[in-house]
Amino acid sequence: MKKQPRAMAGRHLDSGNIAVAEGAIYAGLHGYYGYPITPSTSIMEHIVKRLPHLEEPGYFLQCEDEIASITATIGCSWTRKKAMTATSGPGFSLMQEGIGLAVMTETPLVLVDVMRGGPSTGLPTFPGQQELMQAHFGSHGDYIIPTFAPWSVQECFDLTVEAFNAAEALRTPVFVLSDQVLSTLKEKFVIPKEGEMEVVNRAHPGETITWKGTEISEDLVPGMNCFGEEKKAFSTGLSHDESGHVDLTAKTFERLTNRMFEKVHRYAHLLPQAEKYMMDDAEIVIVTYGSTARSAYEAINLVREQGLKVGMYRLRTIWPFPEEDLRKSTEGKEILVVEMARDQLTWPVERALLRRVHHIAYPMGLIPPPSVITKKVREIGGK
Amino acid sequence: MEIDFSKLGHNLEDKLTSKMLPHIWCSGCSLGTNLQSLVRGAVMTGMDMDKEMVMISGIGCTGRASGYVEFDGFHTTHGRAIPFASGVKTGNPNLEVIVFSGDGDLFSIGGNHFIHAARRKLDMTIICTNNSVYGLTGGQASPTTFEYSTTTTTIDHNLRPFNLVDLALGAGADFVARYTSAHFKILPRIIKQAIETDGVAFIDLISGCPAIYGKRNGYPTADYMVKNFLEASVEIEVKEDGSHLLSENTRVEFDRTKGYTKIPIGVFRRQHR
Numbered sequence: 001m002k003k004q005p006r007a008m009a010g011r012h013l014d015s016g017n018i019a020v021a022e023g024a025i026y027a028g029l030h031g032y033y034g035y036p037i038t039p040s041t042s043i044m045e046h047i048v049k050r051l052p053h054l055e056e057p058g059y060f061l062q063c064e065d066e067i068a069s070i071t072a073t074i075g076c077s078w079t080r081k082k083a084m085t086a087t088s089g090p091g092f093s094l095m096q097e098g099i100g101l102a103v104m105t106e107t108p109l110v111l112v113d114v115m116r117g118g119p120s121t122g123l124p125t126f127p128g129q130q131e132l133m134q135a136h137f138g139s140h141g142d143y144i145i146p147t148f149a150p151w152s153v154q155e156c157f158d159l160t161v162e163a164f165n166a167a168e169a170l171r172t173p174v175f176v177l178s179d180q181v182l183s184t185l186k187e188k189f190v191i192p193k194e195g196e197m198e199v200v201n202r203a204h205p206g207e208t209i210t211w212k213g214t215e216i217s218e219d220l221v222p223g224m225n226c227f228g229e230e231k232k233a234f235s236t237g238l239s240h241d242e243s244g245h246v247d248l249t250a251k252t253f254e255r256l257t258n259r260m261f262e263k264v265h266r267y268a269h270l271l272p273q274a275e276k277y278m279m280d281d282a283e284i285v286i287v288t289y290g291s292t293a294r295s296a297y298e299a300i301n302l303v304r305e306q307g308l309k310v311g312m313y314r315l316r317t318i319w320p321f322p323e324e325d326l327r328k329s330t331e332g333k334e335i336l337v338v339e340m341a342r343d344q345l346t347w348p349v350e351r352a353l354l355r356r357v358h359h360i361a362y363p364m365g366l367i368p369p370p371s372v373i374t375k376k377v378r379e380i381g382g383k
Numbered sequence: 384m385e386i387d388f389s390k391l392g393h394n395l396e397d398k399l400t401s402k403m404l405p406h407i408w409c410s411g412c413s414l415g416t417n418l419q420s421l422v423r424g425a426v427m428t429g430m431d432m433d434k435e436m437v438m439i440s441g442i443g444c445t446g447r448a449s450g451y452v453e454f455d456g457f458h459t460t461h462g463r464a465i466p467f468a469s470g471v472k473t474g475n476p477n478l479e480v481i482v483f484s485g486d487g488d489l490f491s492i493g494g495n496h497f498i499h500a501a502r503r504k505l506d507m508t509i510i511c512t513n514n515s516v517y518g519l520t521g522g523q524a525s526p527t528t529f530e531y532s533t534t535t536t537t538i539d540h541n542l543r544p545f546n547l548v549d550l551a552l553g554a555g556a557d558f559v560a561r562y563t564s565a566h567f568k569i570l571p572r573i574i575k576q577a578i579e580t581d582g583v584a585f586i587d588l589i590s591g592c593p594a595i596y597g598k599r600n601g602y603p604t605a606d607y608m609v610k611n612f613l614e615a616s617v618e619i620e621v622k623e624d625g626s627h628l629l630s631e632n633t634r635v636e637f638d639r640t641k642g643y644t645k646i647p648i649g650v651f652r653r654q655h656r
Binding site: 033067069072074077078081097098100101228229231232234235237245 | 400402403433434435437439447449450453454455456457458459460463465466467468469470471473474475477478495496499
């Protein structure tokens with residue numbers, strides 16, 4: 001078969017899942033490990049057509065389950081190769097064990113979770129946004145994983161590239177939370193030429209790298225010593241010192257876990273920032289993300305025609321939650337949270353604003369139609 | 384007599400991570416000799432342990448082994464050494480991947496990964512320290528605990544144990560051997576052959592846990608255990624009709640009052656692809 005280029009530069013008409021796969025390949029993906037699960041499967045099916053046929057071929061492995069997928073992803077990353085996996089609801093639950101291991105061993109990897117309705121097998125072919133809290137608290141122990149949420153096919157591409165960069169720069173797993181709507185929705189997206197978008201590679205020990213023009217401190221993000229390189233490379237899921245060896249003392253554990261939090265928070269300003277739509281004069285602000293924001297966007301345009309001053313704060317990075325930015329940009333405004341979940345996005349929003357907010361909970365496997373949002377906005381605005 | 388520990392050396396010292404020693408294992412445990420056999424076997428291959436080999440372990444007493452040697456290594460979560468190894472091997476096929484773990488880790492929580500690895504035939508060596516017990520958690524029954532033996536979770540009797548050789552043969556491993564930890568003279572050579580096998584090589588390494596399992600089940604001390612291993616071991620006779628590979632001929636037999644009564648040992652399959 002003819003060798004394929006990494007960057008399929010140009011304009012495409014395709015689905016969010018294809019854009020995710022192309023974004024990963026653009027960012028330098030080498031190893032993909034996955035298990036079939038709706039609605040994430042088409043990422044894997046596209047990868048298998050591309051990854052082994054690149055000029056520098058990568059490797060695709062269909063694993064026996066999601067636990068194996070995430071663990072093999074970690075293994076691949078320790079050979080200094082970029083690795084990813086993708087899954088949905090039940091698979092995300094199975095992966096929580098490996099996610100903890102990736103955090104503890106500071107392994108760069110990207111996990112794309114294409115959200116569907118739950119709990120359990122739930123609604124395999126319908127969208128949901130019920131894995132927001134799981135992305136934060138799913139595995140046991142304290143940790144923070146940068147979590148991005150695209151709302152369009154273009155952003156499925158862009159944020160996957162960003163996810164790889166953040167993972168490499170900060171030595172951490174990074175989540176991309178897509179959903180069933182985006183997974184099958186087809187629209188135009190553009191893949192830039194190779195070199196047009198920044199692609200970051202993790203530091204070797206003693207090396208300093210820059211990401212978005214910012215130097216990454218080696219004290220916070222130590223260079224990674226990988227398998228087959230000069231020094232002995234070792235790590236463990238147990239508490240460990242800088243060399244990776246087991247050390248269960250309180251001092252070492254505190255130093256390790258503090259640094260893992262600090263590195264994400266210190267560079268949070270480099271993660272994708274929230275998009276603010278018609279916020280300047282807005283009296284009511286809709287806070288939302290993902291495909292739900294598409295409906296909110298339509299609703300805002302409808303009610304604006306009727307003279308209601310409504311804007312949107314669309315989250316692109318969900319974790320760590322942009323508390324300060326949200327607080328500053330919504331001072332004195334009414335807040336309406338819209339989500340395809342019973343009560344998840346409201347938690348970080350209310351915690352950030354220290355007040356109760358209006359809420360549209362829409363957890364039945366459909367995106368809330370604009371009419372539902374316009375009705376609620378009119379109620380709040382008294383029209 | 385005063386012993387000056389700083390002057391004591393080991394002829395494999397440069398292969399061991401001395402800052403991690405002493406190890407956590409009990410006296411009488413097989414793991415010391417097993418680890419030594421592994422390191423000797425790795426040295427015999429002539430490969431550079433630090434640059435060409437990766438040793439991956441799971442959770443349990445055996446899981447700690449990867450921290451004690453100068454291989455590149457990783458101590459994964461419970462049962463996941465094999466999937467991690469698959470990731471390493473596909474990430475960098477030039478690396479020689481060795482999975483070193485116990486029977487509970489590899490065949491209870493990690494059992495599914497083992498059969499799929501054997502089917503998939505990614506090049507790796509899997510060495511199972513099979514002591515028939517969960518030692519680190521205090522002596523619960525494992526998937527290779529024998530019938531009618533006593534553990535903290537099987538007071539009366541246990542269900543039938545796995546015959547790991549039979550399981551590996553059935554799942555399609557390319558190299559299948561069984562020895563005991565008392566065969567430390569031949570083991571390095573067998574481990575070398577396993578590492579050099581192009582495909583999945585599996586060694587069922589019958590081992591003892593006198594401190595927790597043996598004292599309740601017929602081998603109360605380490606020296607009794609070693610004698611017991613050597614006396615009970617029977618080298619397999621290769622039959623042309625392949626009957627030496629039948630499950631009943633590869634099964635390990637055990638008596639709660641005497642310890643092991645029959646351990647068929649040898650190389651059961653050696654396959655070149």
